[in-house]
Amino acid sequence: MGRYKRNGFALAAQEEEITGSTDHQKRLARPSLDSQSQSELQTPEVVIETGTLRRSITLFGAVAILIANIGGTGIFITPTMILRFSGSPGLSILIWMLGGIVQAAYAFCTVEIALMFNKAGGPYFFIYSSFGDIAGFVYMWGFVIFIVGPSWALGSYTASLYTLSVFFTDCQPSDFLVKLVALWLMITLMAINSTYMKVTTSIQSFLTSCKMIALVIIIVSGLILVPSETGQENLSSFMDGSTTNIGNIALGLFAGSYGFGGWQVITVLAEEVKDPVRNIPRSLGFVFVLLILVMTATNFAYYVVLSKTEALKSEAVAMLFGQMIHPWIPVIMSVLVSLCAIGTLNVLIMGQPRVLFAAGRNGHMPRIMTMLHRTYNTPWPATWTLGLVASFLLLTGSVMSLVAAISLYFGSSAILLTVSIFVLRWKHPDKHRPFRIPTVIPILVFIVMTTIVTMSIYEKPLTLVSNLITILLGVPIYLVFFKCKAVRKRLHFMDRIGYFLERSFLLQYET
Numbered sequence: 001m002g003r004y005k006r007n008g009f010a011l012a013a014q015e016e017e018i019t020g021s022t023d024h025q026k027r028l029a030r031p032s033l034d035s036q037s038q039s040e041l042q043t044p045e046v047v048i049e050t051g052t053l054r055r056s057i058t059l060f061g062a063v064a065i066l067i068a069n070i071g072g073t074g075i076f077i078t079p080t081m082i083l084r085f086s087g088s089p090g091l092s093i094l095i096w097m098l099g100g101i102v103q104a105a106y107a108f109c110t111v112e113i114a115l116m117f118n119k120a121g122g123p124y125f126f127i128y129s130s131f132g133d134i135a136g137f138v139y140m141w142g143f144v145i146f147i148v149g150p151s152w153a154l155g156s157y158t159a160s161l162y163t164l165s166v167f168f169t170d171c172q173p174s175d176f177l178v179k180l181v182a183l184w185l186m187i188t189l190m191a192i193n194s195t196y197m198k199v200t201t202s203i204q205s206f207l208t209s210c211k212m213i214a215l216v217i218i219i220v221s222g223l224i225l226v227p228s229e230t231g232q233e234n235l236s237s238f239m240d241g242s243t244t245n246i247g248n249i250a251l252g253l254f255a256g257s258y259g260f261g262g263w264q265v266i267t268v269l270a271e272e273v274k275d276p277v278r279n280i281p282r283s284l285g286f287v288f289v290l291l292i293l294v295m296t297a298t299n300f301a302y303y304v305v306l307s308k309t310e311a312l313k314s315e316a317v318a319m320l321f322g323q324m325i326h327p328w329i330p331v332i333m334s335v336l337v338s339l340c341a342i343g344t345l346n347v348l349i350m351g352q353p354r355v356l357f358a359a360g361r362n363g364h365m366p367r368i369m370t371m372l373h374r375t376y377n378t379p380w381p382a383t384w385t386l387g388l389v390a391s392f393l394l395l396t397g398s399v400m401s402l403v404a405a406i407s408l409y410f411g412s413s414a415i416l417l418t419v420s421i422f423v424l425r426w427k428h429p430d431k432h433r434p435f436r437i438p439t440v441i442p443i444l445v446f447i448v449m450t451t452i453v454t455m456s457i458y459e460k461p462l463t464l465v466s467n468l469i470t471i472l473l474g475v476p477i478y479l480v481f482f483k484c485k486a487v488r489k490r491l492h493f494m495d496r497i498g499y500f501l502e503r504s505f506l507l508q509y510e511t
Contacts, residue, residue, distance in 0.1 A: 017443025031115045056198055057273045057393020061205070062266055062283035068340070069262035069286060069347040073158055075215065075295055076318040078259050078443035079302055083311055085252030089234070092252070097258025106414055107263045108435075109442045114267040115277055115434045116424065122268035123417055124355045128362055130420035130427075131192050133383035134478055134498040137364045139413065140355065142473030144389065145161050146409045146467070148352050152390030155190050155345035156182035162338035166331070182394055185342065186349070192388050195376050200350055213509050214336035218318065221325050228352035231304045234379035241308065250455035254411065257452070260291065262344075277434040285291055329335055343473060347477035354381035363482065409471065418446040 027146050058066070071078075086092040114128045124143060128136025143321065160182035164173040192201050225231045244247060263284060302317055306326050311317055318337060322329035357379040360369030369382045421442045424431075457465065 009027040042172065053270040055272055055274050057269060057279075059274075059279040059283060062273055062279055063287055063352070064205040065209040065269070065347055066263055066283055066287040067291065068204055068211060068343040069265045069351075070291055071259045071295065072262055072344040073341050074259045075298055076340075078255060078511055079299055079317050080311060082252050082255050082259075083308065085243070085248045086257065087248070087306060088237075088239050089213075089308060091242040093296060093299045093303070094254040095249070095252045097256075097292060097296050099253055100260045100295065101260070102253070102445065103255045103260035103263065104284075104288040104292070105441050106418070106445050106449070107288065108281070109418055109437050109445055110264070110267055111281055111284065112433060112435050112437045113417070113424060114270050114419060116279065116431060117429075119235070122264050122270070122355060124314055124359075125358045126267075126420055126424075127416055128199070128364070130423040131416070133364070133482075134475060135416070135479040136362060137300070137482070138474035139416075139479065140359045140364050142409050143355055144386070147387040148348075148355075149393045151348055151352075152345065153182075153388065153394035156186040156390070159185050159338060159341035159345050162334055163190065165334045166338065177192065179394055180249075181316075183391060185345065186387065186390065186394070188382055189342070189346050189349050193346070194373070194378050194380050194383055200255060200346065202352075203336035204343060204346055204499055207339050207346060210336045210339035211343065212294075214318070214333060214340060215294050217329070217332070217336075218321060219294070219297045219301050221321075221329070222297075222304040223382060225304055225325075231400050234304055234307055237308070237360075238303065240308055247455050247459045250452050250461055254452045254456055258410065259295070260288070263287075265347055265433060265438075268354045269349040271354075281435055283489065346460075349383065350388075353379050353386055356382035356386060360394075364478075404445065409467075409501075411449055412471075414449040415446060415453065418442040418449070455458075 010489055013155055025095050076228060079096075081090065083092045086095055110123065110126070113129075114122070117125060117129065127139045131414055146238070157178060160178045161173075163185075164178060164181060167173075187223045202300070222231075226235070243252075266273070266280055266283065270280065302311060302321055310320065310324075313320065317334050320329050356365055356369045359365040360367055360382070369379070370380060371381045371384070373380050422435070
């Protein structure tokens with residue numbers, strides 16, 4: 001393993017040979033932007049052991065991760081939302097199909113950049129490479145506030161709620177109990193993801209199968225009832241009440257495309273995928289074709305069994321569907337959906353700390369976020385830092401206030417990433433691209449996502465504009481804490497924290 005000096009908030013590692021191994025020499029140097037700041041920020045130095053992320057995700061593992069994470073548990077609750085926007089089951093199904101196609105096109109646009117760099121961090125790293133420091137930091141700032149914390153908290157809460165519903169069949173468990181079990185689930189999965197990635201991917205394969213089993217039960221049950229009187233009656237009114245409001249169609253399309261979101265995790269984990277040039281495009285292509293077909297069939301099955309009025313009664317449309325089929329189906333669905341929710345949370349915890357890890361590489365987070373465990377080669381500080389944020393949101397009950405911002409954040413990210421394809425083609429025309437998307441596809445994705453985001457802001461201006469302002473607050477925060485020398489030189493305690501973590505938890509900085 002290599003040895004070099006590592007700076008706490010440096011924008012790039014300053015590597016040099018270190019002779020000798022006395023205790024006096026083992027101190028950590030402060031970051032420097034020029035010779036003056038270097039003289040001002042004199043602190044002890046330490047020799048730091050280094051490591052790298054381990055490639056342990058196979059093609060099968062990538063497929064399992066994608067199936068579990070794409071849409072998460074949305075197929076069991078989102079159809080009601082899209083039905084409200086669309087006005088009819090038939091238009092709702094068309095919106096689901098279009099949403100999947102838009103997300104697939106967006107995913108393959110991102111794959112071009114992912115394989116071009118092949119670095120952990122996913123969209124964050126791509127935006128940073130295209131637009132520079134401030135854009136990278138603002139993306140990371142919004143990601144932590146509007147995506148990581150709420151998604152972990154909501155994921156653990158959903159998993160806990162469905163798990164407890166297996167035992168609380170006649171009443172609702174208390175909110176305190178749900179949160180307590182959710183916290184236990186989150187900490188358990190964080191501990192597993194901090195140790196053996198092979199164990200994590202093996203567990204993920206089982207949890208993914210639960211999602212597919214649940215969907216197969218729904219599809220088969222719906223198809224069996226097509227010839228029935230209820231099925232024929234519902235099919236005869238499939239397009240009745242379809243909306244002609246462009247704003248509602250745009251919101252429905254966004255919800256439909258969001259229902260296929262989550263594939264970004266494979267670009268975040270790109271540095272840990274075996275043979276990424278072969279396995280990432282193949283896994284994405286296979287999973288998107290499969291899930292577009294499966295989710296379209298699932299929605300069709302819902303509306304064969306449930307009328308529009310019935311489907312709008314509950315967000316938990318899968319449970320309502322089960323009650324109409326057989327008394328035992330809701331129990332089976334509770335078990336399967338709870339395991340599916342745990343699988344979704346597991347993938348989030350597996351992938352999202354890599355964004356903080358990548359931000360630490362580029363000086364947008366403290367360098368301690370790039371620390372890996374010496375034995376397991378997993379990013380402990382990044383994982384447990386995000387766990388603290390998510391735990392706070394979970395226990396304080398403030399998660400729901402952030403959910404409305406997720407759509408704006410994802411939409412804005414999609415626009416930036418499609419633009420970054422052309423920026424990188426202009427900045428690095430000769431750089432090797434193992435995968436190159438036809439130019440017309442990112443252009444179409446840009447037009448569609450810009451239209452959807454614009455219409456979403458038009459429909460809900462106060463909520464989305466306030467969230468946009470919150471994201472843009474990342475600009476002054478970056479200028480104060482990462483560019484102001486007077487503030488930076490007071491952050492030397494981060495180096496001491498890194499030294500403590502290194503010695504106490506067998507951590508090391510990446511190579």
